[in-house]
Amino acid sequence: MPQVLEFKLPDLGEGLTEAEIVRWLVEVGDVVAIDQPVVEVETAKAMVEVPCPYGGVVTARFGDEGTELPVGAPLLTVAVGSPVEASGDGPAADSGTEDSGSGNVLVGYGTGAPPVRRRRVRPQGVKAAVAVPAAPEAVVPEPEHVAGPVAVVSPLVRRLARQHDLDLRRLAGSGPDGLILRADVESAIRSAAEAPVAEPAVVPAASGASASLVSSASPVSGGERVALRGVRGAVADKLSRSRREIPDATCWVDADATELMAARASMNSVAGASKVSVLALLARICTAALARYPELNSTVDQEAREIVRLPQVHLGFAAQTERGLVVPVVRDAHEGTAESIGAEIARLTEAARTGTLTPAQLTGGTFTLNNYGVFGVDGSTPIINHPEAAMLGVGRIVPKPWVHEGQLAVRQVVQLSLTFDHRVCDGGTAGGFLRYVADCVERPALLLRSL
Template identity: 70%
Template sequence: MAQVLEFRLPDLGEGLTEAEIVRWLVQVGDVVTVDQPVVEVETAKAMVEVPCPYGGVVTARYGEEGTELPVGAPLLTVAVGAPAEEGDESSGNVLVGYGTSAAPARRRRVRPPRPDARPTDGVPRTVDSVEGPAPVPSASASAASTRGHRADVPRYLDGPVPVISPLVRRLARDNGVDLRHLRGSGPDGLILRADVEDALRAATARGGGTRTTAVTAAPVVPAGSAPDSLAPRPAATTAGTRIPLKGVRGAVADKLSRSRREIPDATCWVDADATELMRARAAMNATGGPRISLLALLARICTSALARFPELNSTVDTEAREIVRLDQVHLGFAAQTERGLVVPVVRDAHARDAESLTAEFARLTEAARAGTLTPGELTAGTFTLNNYGVFGVDGSTPIINHPEAAMLGVGRIVPRPWVYEGELAVRQVVQLSLTFDHRVCDGGTAGGFLRYVADCVEQPAVLLRTL
């Protein structure tokens, strides 16, 4: 007898709590094999294909393309053959490299489907379902069905409040939201980030400050006040196009906002004559073999500078009130894509030569534009190199990539008047800037780092000392 197993959005690792369905790779009625990719989703880190751990016939899909689902929400159901021994119907490798595991044993117990389960594709469920809450059309649809209803507000007085992640709990705590008065829109009443944000927006719109007892988007009406249908509405804002802050763009917004809140940054800059560096690169590429990129040479200069000034290759543990100097240099670099700015990370950049750095920069850039970077390739950076000169600008005061301590900015290299060997000449000039966390070092260290970088740009032979 066939058994229907429900496949839920797996834990994608790296603190990711939600993903957006970009493209379904299977249809209802399709036969899938174990570990076959069934849906393409976009997380705050990258675009990934999610493989299904079951083999059988797809009986239902949950969530249309463009729907954002929390981790743990149903994705699809698969009718498999006769029940086998534990571990036979599942590979256990839901998403290799993302910290997944085999489905728990309790999911093997069968019970009839709940009458309120409605798959988004309209296909009724006519076979038994695994134990657990019935699938919902999507996380957003579930949220829509609960928002604005204040009846049966959950009061978690005797135990912990079900919250999807510690980050959401912290968001609520920092903004004075009482989670005990929220009704979550996730599976089994799980409180999602959107629930907390909706409560904050509702409180702000009504001029009630940040402290709220809202149920998702609607705050609890104080005794004696008018219900929502009679309460005055805030004036409409100026008309315009609304673009959701989600996916990569949402992650960038959150990270930059946190950096601005937590890091007391300062910026210093210097102009440098890059003529000799450009000549050195041309000489390298004239000898044959793989071409060396300018970014790779700048990265090599960065790693040499960080060896001399390790204070800038560090992070701040705010809870312990300690500066943590890091042993390895994992060099991030800014890459612009159609989905927004991402920062891929070159692992162990300090141990690579210019040729290896060139190859790795090219590989990561191509993966970034294709949307195939893994979370591991987008995290754990220790220092960032930002080549904003590719946008045709000379200078910038960038925001530090939290939790790093510094970022080197490189402007465009253009011909300019320059005093060279006592005479006015036209030279290839670049502006370099260093934005640093003033907690990890003072201006003397930051200035020494930037001056060393400028010296290497002006006289590449300086690097021979560290080879």
């Protein structure tokens, strides 16, 4: 007899307690193998695929695309040991018990087995949808929504629909095979905006006063509401906590980066060598500065009222993506060279752009480098990435008049700003750190002393 097993949204780790269903990768009736990805979810830190630890036939799915589910809520049910498996046409025939699952259910992790081609079958001896008691906090969709995913491919289309509270299942797509396009969503938004609005009720005033209009509208009306969730919600929570808990201060300095740019050009002129970015050079300068001023590579244990100085430098760098601001982390940056750090920054940046960063790659930083110069601005007062103790901000590098060796000249100038937790050090330490960074920018040969 087949056994129906329930697969729940697993513990995502890193303090994450919920996830949004972005795209179902299987449908009811599909045969799945152990560790086959079955759903793509978006957490506050990354967009990843969740593998199912059971092999068998999918009998039910819980949650529409766009639904947020808490950890522990049912995702789907799988009939294992079904006749289709016993015939040798399905996944491994010995997966008929719960213990046969792989256990690889953490988001972003799995066996790496090759994908299995989906085949739809009609389960024999198993109902198409099995009623499984849901956790109290789980959101169980209406029965008609279990039939299959919405005909949408683009995440931008889904986001646009969510922002305007549109039910994609009510839209008829104009694309191939009924695919819902951005134009379809925008047309529905315009239609909703042009729909007639009911007149407010006129209620007679008491005690002979003049009549007043009573409306059920919100006190704040006429504006677009965007939910603070996902990456944007996580950023909002972290920045708010940073402002509440950390007494920060900022100091800044202008530096002549002409020699740094010349040194980079010389490095990149070597045939066959990997290109070194300005960000990689600044990251290497930061690790050298943190070795001299370890107070800034620390965190504060508020309950114990202790400063914890950290032995490793896990360098975060701010990266802007379509999903919002993320901070990937270069592990053990203090052990790397400008070339190796640059290669890791490039790898993590590409993962950020494609939405494949894992929660582990977005947490555990001890110091953050923020290059806001890519936005064409000179300066900023960054907010510290809680629970770190400092962040170095870098503005754009532009030609400016500068006194060089007693003569007025046009030099490549950059503004550097350091925001620091005033609990871990005073201005003298912060100023010394920033001055060392500026000196290395102006005279890169100083780094040779620490190599």
